[in-house]
Amino acid sequence: MRVSILIILLFYYQQLYSQHVSSWYNTENGLPQNSVKAIAKDKYGFIWLSTDNGIVGYDGSVFTIYNKLEVTNLHFENFYGNVLNDSIIIYNNNDENKILIRKRKIQSITKNTFSKTFTKEKFNFLKRISKNSPETKYSSNTKYYIKTISGRYSFYNNRIIYTDEKNGQTKVPIAAVDLSTMFLYKEALFLTDPKNRKTYRIYKGKPTVLTKAALFNDPETKIYWQQITGQTFIINKNNIYLLEGYKNDDLQLKFLITYKNFGNQFFNSILYDKDFKRLYLGSVTKGLNIVQLTQFFTAQKKIHFVDEVSSSSLPFNKNTIIDPYGYEVNKYGLVKNHHFGINDKHFMFYDNSGNILYKNDDSVVKRYKSSQYTTSHTIHFPGLHGFFKSENQFAVSTTDLTNSYLHLFENQELKTINATFKFTGLVNSFLQYNNDELLIGCSDGLYLVGLKKKITAQVAKGINxxxxxxxxxxxxxxxxxxxxxxxxxxxxxxxxxxxxxxxxxxxxxxxxxxxxxxxxxxxxxxxxxxxxxxxxxxxxxxxxxxxxxxxxxxxxxxxxxxxxxxxxxxxxxxxxxxxxxxxxxxxxxxxNIKAYYPDKKRIYVERVRINDSDITYFSKDLILENNYKHADIFIDIPYYSNSYNLRVEAKIEGQNVDWHQIEIKNERKYTISNLNHGNYILQLRVQISPDGSYEYRTVKIKIKPLFYQTTAFKLIVTILLLFIFIAIIYTRTKFLQIRNRLLKKRVSSIKIALKESAQHLEAVKNDMQKESEYQKKLIEAISHDISTPVKFIAMMSQKLIDVHEVDLQKEYFDSIHQSSEELYNFTIHLKEYSDLFGTYDVYEKDEYPINEILITKQKLFNEISKSQNSRIEIIEKSSIYCQFNKSILSCIVHNLVDNAVKNTSDGIINIIVEDNQEKITLKIADTGKGMSQEQLTYYNGLYQMSMNDDIIKFRNYGLGLHMVIYLVKKMYADISFYENYPGGTTVEVNIYKNKMNGKTNFNS
Structure with missing residues (x-):
């Protein structure tokens, strides 16, 4: 009885879940290779595949291939480890390398001491079992074992040994072990005996025999089991079942789908995702088949040459419907054909008596409920377009190809027309709005019709x-x-x-x-x-x-x-x-229809692909170089339903005000590009419920600046620009200052030039005055200097006239001759006199002997002095040379000797020249009448006066000595007048060899 109930229940489940939609994936649409060895789902909800060309991750949208691994080969086998502990292990061929999948990342275990799936024990291999499928081959020369939490089961020579730490080894008393029927459910090991229709349950080494016949021990049953997923599948006659539990010594199964020709697909691995009702089937030759189990049922008649396009229908029984062709179907397909014939599919109603009305060309066909819809009646309407029922109101629409008409009938018999309304568009739908108004839907708009007043009002136009x-x-x-x-x-x-x-x-x-x-x-x-x-x-x-x-x-x-x-x-x-x-x-x-939304705890933003390079991981902050072109930020969500319903929105703070929905295509990603350097905050949100609740994620993005975009560089440039600006201002200021100084100097120079010009003009004026004075003084000097010789010659001439003695006359003639010759010689050098007062050159280029001047002057005044019984003597201790202006010195000597000759009678005039290291001293000492004390004081005082004083006026005491004092000062010499002993006057002129010798410049 229980078996019959079970078969009935299984049939029900089979009908309930038999419809499905499947999709194949292989090297042409996502996989690196067509052999899918194992399938597992990690604790984060992502699917992992083992293939002969790497490991593949799947999130419901994209297959991510990991085949750039540091391994010796890419032929990977079964999954091991513990999903709850976030530790999925996979080995490649011969256990050469070990890969760890943790935190959604793949890591290569590089230690040489890692544990393997097989070892060699004496003369046999000991190999671990983690999966069982019909494709698995077991060798008689290999020991096999299964690890559980409590211990280990070993299989060899049809024996089972259980080993745990507490009790050691225990032999399980079961013979003839067929490992292909083995599976593990929680901590219990199950083995089936199809021949005897038994199932063995072994828990911690202690066996229990389940003798009830079941699908598990059916000879046609194939068992799929994978330890890491904890799932066991029973395949029987193309029907796939999932082990859901063990209760009351009975294994409980859940029917999933019927998969035709399942045994011909060489499926080596199976995973059922109960969250999304998906079955993953891995083939060793064809790739991956993803089967979507559904609670949508599409009823198909599956009759040759009859299309499945459906339109109008009516509920027929509790769980069946009927269409205008008379096909009665339920969700599993055709139940019965009532043979209504070929009719229009678009209009079908029940009248108030339960009769079925449908359209056939220009007629409404009524099938009577009383005859089980075998008899019918036809009502013809020319130009029939459709007919309608709303509550108790029946209507028929017709058309004359220009206008359409809606006819309202008195009752369901469709005989008596109560009212007709005309429309320009075709009448497509009809609804009784209230007792007096109808809503009419036409191809050109929506109308509201009043029944009492027969008024038609257009509510909306332009809509079909x-x-x-x-x-x-x-x-x-x-x-x-x-x-x-x-x-x-x-x-x-x-x-x-x-x-x-x-x-x-x-x-x-x-x-x-x-x-x-x-x-x-x-x-x-x-x-x-x-x-x-x-x-x-x-x-x-x-x-x-x-x-x-x-x-x-x-x-x-x-x-x-x-x-x-x-x-x-x-x-x-x-x-x-x-x-x-x-x-x-x-x-x-x-x-029963579930809408799938992402789990808010399973939204990960940690991967990025920059400029089409390999995908890399980041933590909270994403740092990009300035030269990036675009960066794809992946939103990893294990979502295996329709991506259309995955609503992911994004915005960048400061850049976007509104949320922008990311278009989900092949990859779930957000692409950034054309962002300048700086710091940004990318906000992402994912809808997690039908009411619009969102789960948020934030990514801080830093785009590095180029060296010239850094704050330091900008600061340096700012400082540099500031420095340049200050330098420019400083340089400009200095330039202006220099220019001002130059202008001041120029102005000063101009002022000086003007002043000098004024002074020059004044000097020119003075020079002109002086020139006039010079000319006057020159004439006076010449007159003065020649007056004595001329006067002497005149006097001698007078005496010559008065004397008659020949000898005396001869003497007078000789005196006149000598005086005239000397006077002649003096006049020859008058040119030098003209330069005395104008020249500033008081030094000669070459030295000359002073004695030349003294002798010349002695000869000039010698006859005159003789006439006064006086004599002129030159006392020169040695030959003395000097470079002083010869004309000036000659004029000085001339005037001093002339003055002495004039004032000396019966006396002597000594011309004394002395030389020492510092100066040359010239003394003119006479024994004449001498100067009074007043004259001595005057001339000594006159020498002490400044050159600017008007000493050149030669006032008071005559010309000669004034001119001498002037010329002495011009020579930077000094002169003194004092009494000669015992009588007369001595004039001493000191001419300093040092040109300046601390004296005041004549020009100053």
């Missing part, structure tokens, strides 16, 4: 109305061919938002379930949306609306649903919804 639907909650919805769908409330239309890909532009039909969701069919998927979100949007169109889309990835045979029929979708008494599609009628229980 497909269906008018009143959901179970009383809301009225309008679907269109290309303009989306609307909520009709208070005689106003509220346009609803569309999905991200605008598939709902052509929404077909809307059904509401008891859990607060609307289900909307379209040409590309079945959508689920929260009722409150749409109704709230109609009040405030700023509120978000989140659609969840079901497609072939979720188990539908097609994503294209059919529309434009009446009725289009409805719910059965058993709670299942029915929607027509292009592959048959889709059945599903909305309570």
């Amino acid at each position: 109305v497909k269906n008018i639907i009143k959901t179970s909650d009383g809301q009225i919805w309008i679907t269109t061919n290309k303009d989306g769908f609307f909520l009709f409330r208070d005689k106003k239309l509220f346009k609803m938002p569309l999905d991200q890909n605008l598939y709902l532009n052509s929404a077909h039909y809307i059904l509401g379930d008891s859990h607060g969701y609307y289900w909307i069919s379209s040409n590309n998927g079945l959508f689920r949306v929260a009722k409150k979100q749409l109704l709230k949007y109609s009040e405030n169109n700023k509120t978000p609306v989140f659609y969840y889309r079901f497609t072939k990835n979720d188990g539908l045979l097609t994503a294209e649903f059919n529309g434009g029929s009446m009725p289009e979708a409805y719910s059965l008494k058993n709670g299942e919804f029915v929607f027509p599609s292009m592959e048959g009628f889709v059945f599903f229980d909305p309570e």
Whole structure:
């Protein structure tokens, strides 16, 4: 009895889960190699595959291949380790290398002492078993063992040895062990004996025999077991079952799917992901087959030459429907053909008596319930387009190819027309809005018709109305061919938002379930949306609306649903919804359909690919060089449902105000590019629930600056620019200062030049005055100097006239001759006199003897002195030379001797020259009448006066000595006058050999 019940239950489960959609993956679409050796799922939800060309990670969207590993070969085998401990181990061929998968990363174990899956024990190999499948081969020369938490089971020569630390080795009393039937469930080892229909359970070395016949010990059963996943699969006649538990000495199975020709695919590994209801099948030759188990059921008739395109239908029994062809189907397929014939698929109704009405060309066919729908009646309507029922109102639409007409009938017999309304567009749908008004959907708009006043008002134009639907909650919805769908409330239309890909532009039909969701069919998927979100949007169109889309990835045979029929979708008494599609009628229980959202704890942002290079990992901060072109930041989410429903949004603080939805294609990534250097914060959020809750992740991004973009460089440049600016200002200031100084100097120079010009002019004026004075003084000097000789010659001439003695006359003639000759010689040098007062050159280039001047002057005045009984004597101790201006010195001597001759009678005039190291002293000493004390004081005082004093005026005491004093000062010499002893006057002139000798410059 229990076996019969089990078979019935298994049949039920088989029917329940037999529909599935599968996808193959191989080297052409993601895998590096077609041999999938093992499949495991880590604690983070990611799938891992072992192949003969590396290890593959899978997140539901992309296969990530790891074959650039530091290993000797890429032929990997089975998975070992512990998923809960985040430790998945895999070895390559011959255990040459060991790989650890931890924290979603692959690490090579480089230690030479790592444990292996096999060892050599005496003359036999000891090899570890972690997986069992029909493809596994066991050698008679190898010892095998299984490790459990409590101990170890060893198999050799049909014996089983259990070993633990407490009791040591224990022989398990079971003979004839077939390892291909072995599997481990938790800590218990199971072995089946198909021949005797027994199953052995061994727990810590103690066996228990399960004698009940079951699928486990069926001779046609194949067992798949993998220790790391803890999953055991039973394959029997293409039916795949999963071991779910052990209770009351019975192994409990769950039917998954029926997979045709399963044994011909050489599947070597199996994994069932219960979270997403996916079955992963790894073939040793064909790659990976991912099977999506589904609770969507697409009923197909599977009759030759009969298409599966479905439109209108009616509920027939509790779990069956009937279409206009008369095919009765349930979710598993055809139940019965009632043979209605070939009819129009788009219109079908029950009348109030339960009769079925459907359209056939220009006629409405009525099939009677009383005859079990075997008899029918036909009502002909010329130009029939469709017919409708809403509550108790029946209507028929016709067209004359120009206009269309809606005829309202008195009752369901469709005989008596109560009213007719004319429209320009085709009438597609019909709804009784209230007792007096109807909503009419046409190809050119939506109309509201008043029954009492026969008034037609257009509510909206330009939209092609497909269906008018009143959901179970009383809301009225309008679907269109290309303009989306609307909520009709208070005689106003509220346009609803569309999905991200605008598939709902052509929404077909809307059904509401008891859990607060609307289900909307379209040409590309079945959508689920929260009722409150749409109704709230109609009040405030700023509120978000989140659609969840079901497609072939979720188990539908097609994503294209059919529309434009009446009725289009409805719910059965058993709670299942029915929607027509292009592959048959889709059945599903909305309570059992799960919408998949990411686990908020399983969202990882840790991988990046920069400029198409290899993928690398980062922790919290992502650092990019300045020369990057683009960087793909991966959002790793183990999400194995339709990526359309994976809503990931991003924004960069300071760059974006609004969230930007990332388009999920082959890879789940966010790409950044064209960001300048600096620090950025990338915010990511992932929708984790249907109400729009998000889980957030933050990535700090630092883009390094180039050397000239660094703060230090900018600071240096700023300082340098500041320095240059200051230098420019300083240089400019200095330039202006120098220029000002130059200008000042120039002005000063100009002032000086002007002053000098003025002084020069004054000097010129003075020079002119002096020149005039010089000329005057020159004449006076000449007159003075020649007056004595001339006077003497005149006197001698007078005496010559008065004397008659020949000898005396001769003497007088000689005196006149000598005086005249000397006077002649004096006049020859008058040119030198002219230069005395004008020249500033008081020195000669070459030395000359002073005695030359003295002798000349002695000869000039010698005859005159004789006439006065005086004589002139030159006293020179040695030959004395000097470089002083000869003309000046000659003039000085001339005047001093002349003055002495004039004032000396019967006396002597001594000309004395003395030389010492510092000076030459010239003395003119006479024994004449001498100067008075007043004269001595005057002339000595005159010498002490400045050259600027008007000494050149030669006042008071005559010309000669004034001129001498002037010339002495010009020679930077000094002169003194004092009494001669015993009588007369001595004039002493000291001429200093040192040209300046501390004296004041004549020009100053």
